[in-house]
Amino acid sequence: MTDITAFDWRSFLLKWSGEWADSLEDGESRGDDDEVARQARWLGFPPASEERIAAMEERLGLRMPPSYREFLKVSDGWRHAGGFVWLLAGTEDARWHNNESGLADMCEEELDEDSGPEEWREADLWRRGLQLDVESDITHVLLDPEDMDEDGEWAVYTWASWRAAPPERFANFLEFMREMHREFHRLRARPGDGEAGFANDTTRQLDTLVEEARLEALGGGWEQAGQALDEAKEYGRPRAAGLGDQIRRLLGQTSMVYFEGLVTDPRYAPELLPSLVAEQAAHSYWAESTLPFHLRGADDNTLSLAHSTLDQVRSGTYRYTAAGPFGEAVERAREMARWGDTDAAWRTLMDALPLWEPLGPDHLAPLGWVADPLLGPLLTPERGRELLSTPRGGQAGEAPRPAAGLDPGDLAWLAEPEPGDDRASFRFVLVEGVEPEQLPGRLTDGDDTVLEEPLTFWEAYRRSRHSQEQFSSYDDRALMAVGRAGPGWSFAFDGDPAPFDQRRFVSPAVAASEGTRAVVVWSGLTTRHGKPFFHLSVARDGVEQYGFTYTDEGIRQSGEIPRALDPSRYFDALEDGAEAERSLLEALTREFGVRLPRHAIRNGQLHTLTTRSWTRPPGDGEAYMVVRVTPGDARPADGRRTEEDGPGS
Known part of the structure; x- marks a missing residue:
């Protein structure tokens, strides 16, 4: 964790400013202030003196939190904090929000006698918060003096009406600014802009980190690789999300897993689409009109593959296949699984996993099998960790300890209901x-x-x-x-x-x-x-x-x-x-x-x-009932027509 008081604000802000200046297109329209900032390669303002900061604190009635004070000593305000705050307050513009937005009233209208203290406290944020946004895209940035840690840092809350989400909390002003720097990177590196148009020391370092993480993951070091990929993903680096999603899916995580940037690649689609489709099919009726939402940029062949895979998954006819010795093991494992020997099926897959062949350089592990109706139930979080810890794809490493079997090997488990x-x-x-x-x-x-x-x-x-x-x-x-x-x-x-x-x-x-x-x-x-x-x-x-x-x-x-x-x-x-x-x-x-x-x-x-x-036919004098459902017949409201037959009826 960074020592906030020792953080080098000037180097951080200079780097951000230079990256911003270099990211601007030659023909991109901008105002005079932005043009001055581009030429100066500086998004900030002159530093605030201690006297200026003290005057601000006297005006507001409170001493400012340490990270915000240190920032002001380097730059008395900031332009383009992320993509939606165009001007961030310095000593002159910071002011108490005092429910200027009316959001306190709106939040309080939704509260009732069952609302807890935290909910009331959150509503009051809009009265007590220190407003830092001066110009923005309907985005509020508030420092909360009542959300203070042991170092005197105030939490930062951001909220935008168009996000339709509760306020986002940051532990302090430094963490907020770091996230705004990452947001700037994400917006500049989004698909469609192209990598070549946005390259700097930060992007190059992160792309090197992604490649190292890929090799680390193939060698079984999925935890370290996952952390590195998550960091690169926060900066919007290409490949990071798609690689990291493969790890997340094998750990049993399905929410917000889309294999971005990879699932529409014809090389990887046959392996990644089944997992994505199976999750959608299990929770919703995935209509054709919604396909482009998850498969932006997919060609016609990939879209057709998505629909046919969806049909197979829904009908239970999807069968996972793979090349080489691992593919042969898949067939053996499926045969074991269909007769209930799931532990042996899993061991068969794991024994063959070192021989698995990736479909391309960004393929970290076999994934399509999770959509197979017989093989998919083999996956548990523990087994996912075992698979990810097994060296594969030509990488050397130590094999992990096998995950424990799921079957106790007896009948006694029947006496232990879940x-x-x-x-x-x-x-x-x-x-x-x-x-x-x-x-x-x-x-x-x-x-x-x-x-x-x-x-x-x-x-x-x-x-x-x-x-x-x-x-x-x-x-x-x-x-x-x-x-x-x-x-x-x-x-x-x-x-x-x-x-x-x-x-x-x-x-x-x-x-x-x-x-x-x-x-x-x-x-x-x-x-x-x-x-x-x-x-x-x-x-x-x-x-x-x-x-x-x-x-x-x-x-x-x-x-x-x-x-x-x-x-x-x-x-x-x-x-x-x-x-x-x-x-x-x-x-x-x-x-x-x-x-x-x-x-x-x-x-x-x-x-x-x-x-x-399992019962004998009725004997003499024993009454019984037969209920027949006849398609097309007029029926009672419950859809059945009944007849009573048999002796004694």
Whole structure:
């Protein structure tokens, strides 16, 4: 942090003045004062004497803050502070604002009895602040004597009506002036002006810093590189924003990330557009008319690519590809991820990352994969840091410590709902020696049933309900996500099952176990709705070997249950349903050597299927209801037509 009292104001202001003078176009119109300043290469005024500063302080009734006093000793005022304050006050022009703008009244009108002290204090700024703007583009600059630090520095607040934002705060006058110098640079270096038209020692030093940061980032030093790129971005240097956004996106930051200057480059668009498009598609309907806002300067081919990528992302058909060995690893990782093995998928990507080939000199890391429906869920902030810390693109360096896996490798995590998770229960089927693609033949009706394409569970649920035309009060066809449950096992999992009906429940274990072994678990020990229960059934070759069902009415069991799974060990003195559930799931993990992929189930996209009913058909005298939705028919206001069928109805 700069020692404000030791800051070299004269060198700073001389450099700024020279940069401003050199930035003016030969034919650019300017007033007499500006022409004098250009020729003198000085935006300031003669220095203020101590007597002049003291007279000012006597007039205002307060001693000025140190950084503003030191500035006045070098220049008694300033022209062109940034792009919107044309004249900044010196000793003669500084005055108390005294609500001259009427902004205090406007702010106070929006306050009520629920407003806090800070809100009232902010409104009063417009009465107590010392106004420094003399000529400006409807921009106010106020020093706040009541916002003072231990060194006697007053905070500076700026506000412009056209920015539609609350006042911006700077810790002191020096920080304000530094930001105005950066703003001057940003406005002069904006796209369209061209680099050659605005070059000086500052820009050259910053551009060298950007190039060094690029190499540092490729070598794994993303933190240092990010800081350097952020500094260069504040001065509007080309490349800095686009490079820095790549780092930010892999850290999980999406707000205000546009890959400026790079996303419209045909070399980088195929890699950067998917990430940008996916974020827009997730939060809004990205109409064609809004495309140029994010893709200013893009050619027709890039705009066409943006639209086609958007269509693919929205439909879930986008697939990330890359060249060389890394591209081969991407395909292997996607295959692992679609069956739930997200930890192995991530390790596959990381092992191949040193072989990744950039698309050009300003490409810092693979990014398009974050829009891939199967690969995107692999990203977490921790994994993003691991990727960024891995040397790549031909740069040497030490590999980072691998990020911790996201799957605990067991079943016990099911007993630990996430905060805010109000699930009632869960159920799953495990089948040994069977690939996930074969589960439809064991769990569904019809030999030609195939798995649905990967979706999040809730997306799959909404889609299945939308297409369903008949609902029955006796039918319990479960929508289940499928994948691999460890070596030699496949799973089907339902995280939001229908209510458990012990009288009519039919375990799918028997049908699923033809020629192998199958395990069915349905737990509601921690349900917040209804009474707790737990069911386990194990079948082999189409015959149930053993099983039990626990409810508040007791335990019903059959077959020879292994001691490790004996229900009496868990339920005879049941006091804590969550602990019993955890202990049973741990025992099942040890007994069968199985696991369920937590991250894929909670955050990923998996294939799904709809099973045959988990309940038997109704018996004699048992009433039930069927609700049919018939497209095109006249319906009640809720869009449904109902019919009651069955015995006893």
